[in-house]
Amino acid sequence: MASYCCFRKPRTRLPSFTVPRYRLITLHDMLCLILRREGEVVAIEGTGGLGKTWVAKAAFETARNSNRFDTYIWVSLSTSCSVRRCIEKIAIVLSIDIGEELLSSRIRVMIKEHLVRRKFLLVLDNAYFVEENILRILGIPCPREQSLGSKVIVTTRTGRTVSVMDPAILISPQPLTDQASYDLLREKIGRDIDLGLVDNCFGMPLSIILLAGALCDVPEQKSSKLISEAYVALGPKISVFATMIRLVKLCYRRLPSDTARHCFLYCLLFPDDEAIPVKDLIILWKLDGIIQEARHSHQANCYGEEILHVLLKHGLIHFEGDHHIRMHDVIRETVSQLGRDNGYVEQPEKYFDNDIPFEYLLAKFGRRISLMNNTVKEQLRASPSHEFFSTWTLLLRGNRRMRTISEEFFCRLGMLRVLDLSFTAIRILPQSISGLYYLRLLLLVGCEYLEEIQHIGSLGMLEALSASGCGSLKRVECGSFDRMRLLEILDLSGTSIECLPSLAACMALNQLALQDCAFLKSEQTMETDHKSYDTEFIRFPYGVSKTGAVSNLQIGTNLVCGSLKM
Template sequence: MDILPLNRTPNTRTCEQRQSYPRSSLLPILLLSVRRSPNRATHKPPQHTTMATGEGRIEKVLSSLQDPNVGRIVLFSMNGGVGKTWTARHAMRRAMDTDLFDIFVWVTLSVDLNWRHAQRRIAENLFIPIPTNRADGDGGEIVSTIRNEIWRTLSEKRFLLVLDDAWLVEDEVLDLMGVPCPGPENLSKVMVTTRSTRTFVVMEPAEVFEPLALPAKESWSLFCDVAGEPFTSPAVHSVAQTVSGQCSGAPLLIILIAGALRNIKDASLLWDRLRQASSALRADAEQLTFQTMNRVVKFSYDALPSDLMKDCFLYCTLFSGARDINSEELIRYWVLEGFIDGYDYRQEAYKQGRVVLEELVNRGALYRETGDRVSMHDVVREVALEIARASGRTSYERAGTLLTAPPNECAWRNLMRISLMDNLLRKLPECPQCSNLSTLLLKGNQALTKIPNAFFDHMEKLRVLDLSYTGIRWLPASISKLLDLRVLLLRGCQSLQSVMELHALEKLEVLDLSCTSFIAGYSSLERMSQLRVLDLSETPVTSLHFLGNLANLRHLSLRRCHCIKSGLHLEVATVLEELDLSGTTLVEFPYEISKLTRLICADLSGTRYTRLNWEALQWLPENLNLDNCNVSDTPMELVRKDGVYVAVGNSDLLLSLEKNSQLWENCFRKFHFCVCPSERASLENDIRFQRKQFIFRDIYFESRHFAHPVEHTKYLEICGVDSYPKGIEGVLNNAELVSLNSNAFMKKLSDLGFENVNVMKECWIERCDQAEVVFRGDDVQVIAAIGRLENLWISNLANLRHLCEGMERLMSFSSLKHLHVDCCPNLVSVFSSALRLENLVTLQIKFCDKLESVFGESVAGQEMLPQLRTLRLWELPELKSICEGHLPSLKMMKVKECPQLKKLPLDAKDIRPLVEIRGERWWWNNLMWEDARIEDSLHFRNWGPF
């Protein structure tokens, strides 16, 4: 779940923080019982406190973290799903915004994980290397070494250690792991969430927090937030409230039940789902039990809308419950397994995978962690494992628990999927009987250096094999018997010496050899005619002579392959759709890509060429990334006729793109040029998002600023540039949509050159802190030149004082229809009285703390804004007037937190029907009316979200 910001008064927030939060981001509201442990005489007697909100609960835990006399904190409940982990997570994040601690460590455990596992996870968080080349992986020597390193790292620091879902039983367990005793001496803390009463003996906490049930009102609010409020009928509403009440005030139950009802439109299905939910909660309204949780999780699973989503959900059990999951990695496995297929373009499958993931998160089946990672609640995972086992699609049930020996023969015999990822395996069974096995995941077993020769003899149905990041040196001979294998992942197998054994895998579709270092065996790829995805990134491959035999290759990655200098011969890969050559040491631009007419995406960022001859290019892919390339170029005449995306680290590449070149007609009828220095791009989320996920570009456009669809297809973006980008004139002259973000060179719009903006229809100006004005009176040519401008967005200009300044004679923005101004704290006026806006339809002004009047001088609204239909004014504490006269075309006016605005620009003689005014009730009651007929003719609605 997202984190809501601390509640503050509006005028104390920065403009960056002023944003609305969707209802789906609301946090569970919890009660809390707090008791002091009587175990230590130095602490106060036990106290019990309850709080009515999750925010209050976090604050209470944070207060304990600030108390020097509290060293150990336990969040306890014998039931799962009541919010222990949620509270600990958000309390830790709040603490990270303070200077309380130097080191933060979060370790997720589970019922079958011991203190040795916790010790290793602490070491990993502290970047302490763990030996893997000794005979006894759990031996005393290694344990002692890790303990000493942890002690050394933490002993002189203030640390916060969180042990989530701990079931540790050993006395003095912190000392065993090497964690210094927290307390007043070092101002460090250990916080534990647990369902085990043994923790009180092991940890001797100074303070214990116990969550209580949510009250009915908060339960219902959370229920509606997750379900999307589909309860329109009074009868359905009543039954839904009853079901909500049966959830015993447990947030996890509420979320899962409501998630199963999410956005159901069919009334019959909704009634049926409510009956099923009530049955799942039967007889447990007064007491939360594991049986209840079990039934509810199964009900939530059964309610998933498709078999695809069920398969994707159960697949999450293949990952260790002690670790969160990288979203991109999870989606990649879904695609590789064939759950998400039917997409010609690989990125489209990943896009659909993202949709599935978001739906699982919205339904509570998964929850979101930081850094685009997700987790499965421990209670949900326990039940999901039962479901998966019953379906025969499960992993070995102890996957991810630091196994040093393989599972027994019985575990291999009947399962379809086995996951032993991220363990300490040193050996595998000689010849397991796995006639039903389709997926085997051994990734991350770095101590595994050898696979028995006959290991794959009886795995004839194996389709997916992941050996990534293992220590294997050779592939066993039996791998050639995997004739049905479709996916083979060997990423990061740095000890691997050859892949000659792969010659028989003619049905292989995906092969990942990235980050391997062998130099022999690439010739074995020649027989893989069905191969669709080949990743050779960061390998010493020197030649691609085998490409001609890969007739079905769609995706080829050669990222950071430094041994390839030239002679790629990519033209033979006629069906190639994605190509990654970023960071390679090619000495010549790969002109053959212009012959690959099915190529959609080509990443050439970070490459170096002495020359780029545009005339040699006949065609360009839709997404071409040339960021941070060092080239000089000559004019281009013939390229692709559809859309092209070009990202560059500097504008030198654009020097040859003259404004009158045939290029614009023959190739760039649709384009997106982005100029952004590489060091700046790493800080710009929007830019990074576009480059990595170009398929979401349309969504990115639509979610930017204007509610109406963006129709302009010629887009230039300049971001983070300190000086005027030379060579930009040709692109600027042909760009209909221009975005200027965080540029130091720009003090006013005319700095772009009035002769360069003749076709611009939409302009976004953001975070250009040098700008004090957008249009000056001496910029007559600019105003004449931008006569086509329809939409203007001004945002986060810290020093902007006027939109228009110094205009003495009447001028007109004849085409401007939409204007949005926000977060300009020094703006004192928007318009000059000499500026006519006869076609402006929408005006929105937000968060401008010094703005006193929309017009700098007294003007008549009917003359200056005759077509204005929608006016939005939000958090303008000094605004006293809009204009004189009236706005004859006004249909909608929304006002929020404008306490000085006492008069509306309306005329009793010109009141039209259906004029709607939205605002706070107190503001409406304080308005002054020149004519009572005005108030009687308006339709006022209490303010809601814009």
């Protein structure tokens, strides 16, 4: 089934609709076709940058806004995303507790039990499946057999994925016309532009967005020179991907500073099947030394948001939701070598094996190691040796099976600045972490089995510590903050913490988050002014009232804010 993708959202209510085979249709008609009442699988196939994900999102949001289904599931995939990872992602969206040891077969059964009696809409975006009967492997009830009107929408570049999905409807978005291409370019730039520029864009929306990004913010007196450069970048009309590669490189060169270029390449450290949290990204930019112009967290936030705006305007990243950004997979593929040349390498799942000594990765991949959402199992260890490594950044977020870290592991990583152990199953921090004297950022977000934070008292360079969402965390070792004169951010929200050590030494502390800390000790008092009120006051550790630097204090719950007693 072919369709014309016009990149305009429908404004009218969608009627029921039937389309004969091989008919060229509008986006409005395409949405009607995708969301018709029959339970079925719909495949959207086409080359990268053609707008497949945009079409799927339009259908997803239209369905959700009109309340057509009971359950909505959006799962982003990639070439390196395994079937196991896909199953886990579906389970997480459905709020199914997958624990740390459940087999894929058991998770699959739980998914099926959850969906079998529900009318659901599942989108599998950017899929590369090769397995026959893939829906059964994922635990997804067949929409046709279920007979409730459920839908599965899959976007893909490959015919093999289309084959194993066995769709009832196959949609192939078509390139934009020359006029539609020019209209999109003019809309993105905000002014009239040379019509000939769109000739070599092949009608690809991503190419036009990148071209607009390269031409943005150009003074009128310099526009002719840049347009000439754009013509050179577009080059001869050889292939879609050759044009995209040249446009991505032009946009990269057009970034206003080396800092902006490094911030862009830093995004490669994040998994390609996950959106990137803006808040975490800006903190990493600052504390990993990318944003050196900012002296404190507030300046870093402002400067980081400016860089994000520049990257968005140049078309190199795009927003996904309100607080996350993503790099298009075609752009990612284009700049991956450039990232490796500059030390920004995300390690796909296939690279790591527990039988390979971890120091092999440290030696091969240099200063920044990213193994987010990977296959690190049970104990993270390194072979005994006197060799030291100059690694600055170690990102282990999302390794949910990693329970322990060997006591000697950090002894050879004395130059580490950034350590992310978020969403792992660690229960304790090894004593060797006390030797990370240059550590600036420690992330322990969502470590649900962590009960106590220990051995951090010697980390005098630490500027940010976040253990939010560690539901089992009850205690921070006494004296942990006595040397942390540079600590700016302390986030213990959503923990079971009962009391805090002294913060008197933390003269730079300006953000303290203690939201949803149900066990944090409080004092009750009575205030009488014609009426009696029972008021609970949080008992803060010594030092919060002495520094006078805390400008952002978050306490209580999301519904009721706590009272502050100094």
